[in-house]
Amino acid sequence: MxxxxxxxxxxxxxxxxxxxxxxxxxxxxxxxxVILGSARGRSGLAIHPWRGHWFAxxxxxxxxxLIVFFGLYALWSSNYAAAMFVLGGGLVMGxxxxxxxxxxxxxxxITLTPEGIYQLYAGSEVFIDWDxxxxxxxxxxxxIVKTSRPVVPxxxxxxxxxxxxxxxxxxxxxxxxxxxxxxxxQDMVYLYSTGPAARGELGTDEPVQRARAILxxxxxxxxxxxxxxxxxxxxxxxxxPVDPMQLVVDVVYVVVLGWVLWITLGVERMEVxxxxxxxxxxxxxxxxxxxxxxxDIPVGTFIEQDGTTTVDVAWQDRPxxxxxxxxxxxxxxxxxxxGVRLGPWGAIVDATLVGLFAWRVLxxxxxxxxxxxxxxx
Numbered sequence: 001m002x003x004x005x006x007x008x009x010x011x012x013x014x015x016x017x018x019x020x021x022x023x024x025x026x027x028x029x030x031x032x033x034v035i036l037g038s039a040r041g042r043s044g045l046a047i048h049p050w051r052g053h054w055f056a057x058x059x060x061x062x063x064x065x066l067i068v069f070f071g072l073y074a075l076w077s078s079n080y081a082a083a084m085f086v087l088g089g090g091l092v093m094g095x096x097x098x099x100x101x102x103x104x105x106x107x108x109x110i111t112l113t114p115e116g117i118y119q120l121y122a123g124s125e126v127f128i129d130w131d132x133x134x135x136x137x138x139x140x141x142x143x144i145v146k147t148s149r150p151v152v153p154x155x156x157x158x159x160x161x162x163x164x165x166x167x168x169x170x171x172x173x174x175x176x177x178x179x180x181x182x183x184x185x186q187d188m189v190y191l192y193s194t195g196p197a198a199r200g201e202l203g204t205d206e207p208v209q210r211a212r213a214i215l216x217x218x219x220x221x222x223x224x225x226x227x228x229x230x231x232x233x234x235x236x237x238x239x240x241p242v243d244p245m246q247l248v249v250d251v252v253y254v255v256v257l258g259w260v261l262w263i264t265l266g267v268e269r270m271e272v273x274x275x276x277x278x279x280x281x282x283x284x285x286x287x288x289x290x291x292x293x294x295x296d297i298p299v300g301t302f303i304e305q306d307g308t309t310t311v312d313v314a315w316q317d318r319p320x321x322x323x324x325x326x327x328x329x330x331x332x333x334x335x336x337x338x339g340v341r342l343g344p345w346g347a348i349v350d351a352t353l354v355g356l357f358a359w360r361v362l363x364x365x366x367x368x369x370x371x372x373x374x375x376x377x
Contacts, residue, residue, distance in 0.1 A: 014352045016059050024056035030212035033181050036205055037111050040127065043203040044113030045211065049179035064093050067256055089252030099123060104156045108178055112192060114199040117145065119175050123157030124165055126173060133193035136186055142166050142174040143185055183211055247371060250364040257357040264353055270331040274340050279329030280304050281338070284315055286324045302330045
């Protein structure tokens with residue numbers, strides 16, 4: 001793969017991640033957030049997360065595919081430790097993605113039916129009968145429903161992978177409110193828990209239209225300010241507890257990006273040395289092709305001017321056929337043509353990878369701190 005193609009691919013991926021990050025925090029239409037859904041066979045008022053976009057989901061699947069690909073590449077390169085870690089992380093992320101696609105995980109949607117309150121969040125399913133509701137406490141991260149009898153969540157995902165509810169006691173259970181639309185849940189729960197006659201409308205379109213009207217009346221922010229706050233998140237969103245699975249995903253991202261950055265910077269360091277005249281001049285005899293991403297890499301024996309030979313040297317200036325003799329300079333296990341020059345794409349790719357790695361490290365640190373605070377309380 002040429003430097004131009006590689007540089008364009010890395011920049012394209014970086015741009016896609018930035019766009020996905022912004023669109024993932026974008027408000028969805030009220031008609032998509034509040035719908036007439038169903039739970040346990042009964043129609044009801046379904047309130048979905050009010051931010052998100054299909055493009056962000058697509059980029060997430062693309063990153064998952066790239067992680068698995070890097071794991072397979074490490075396995076082929078006999079780097080078994082890195083391969084097992086990356087492939088293991090990719091498989092766990094793939095399992096979570098499968099659970100989301102099949103509906104086993106859920107997105108935290110709260111559905112109010114004439115019978116009660118239903119939520120499926122990170123594989124944890126809860127149903128609370130209206131007659132058991134004794135009150136609601138709203139926190140920045142959860143709706144804590146007070147109940148007259150214990151409510152036991154049903155788990156649909158593997159242990160340590162699915163999410164856990166912050167409060168599960170004999171007289172209360174938490175409904176995580178992460179990403180949910182800012183509707184008057186306190187008043188809604190009070191109305192339907194104390195007024196049996198009002199519950200019948202939950203199976204109709206009337207409460208759906210009222211909730212949509214509330215969301216439609218929310219003020220819009222200036223574009224730039226809105227984008228900044230959407231990406232940064234609200235105070236309540238930043239106070240959300242972090243699931244263990246999210247930390248696993250963060251660690252996988254950091255390790256994979258760190259590994260790619262280490263390899264890339266190592267090659268760049270050799271190329272800089274060759275361009276500065278620090279390489280060993282000689283001739284390389286091409287003996288084979290090493291499979292690689294895109295175009296195969298010619299490899300052979302490098303013979304220096306003093307007769308010193310080095311085997312299994314990769315010829316960086318492709319293409320080259322088996323049996324060809326190429327004059328060049330060697331640095332480590334790589335060789336270039338004489339007069340090699342550094343192109344702008346190498347610096348762009350390096351800067352992009354460094355930026356991505358630094359960003360994911362900051363995300364990991366922030367999530368780790370949030371996790372410690374949530375477990376401490």
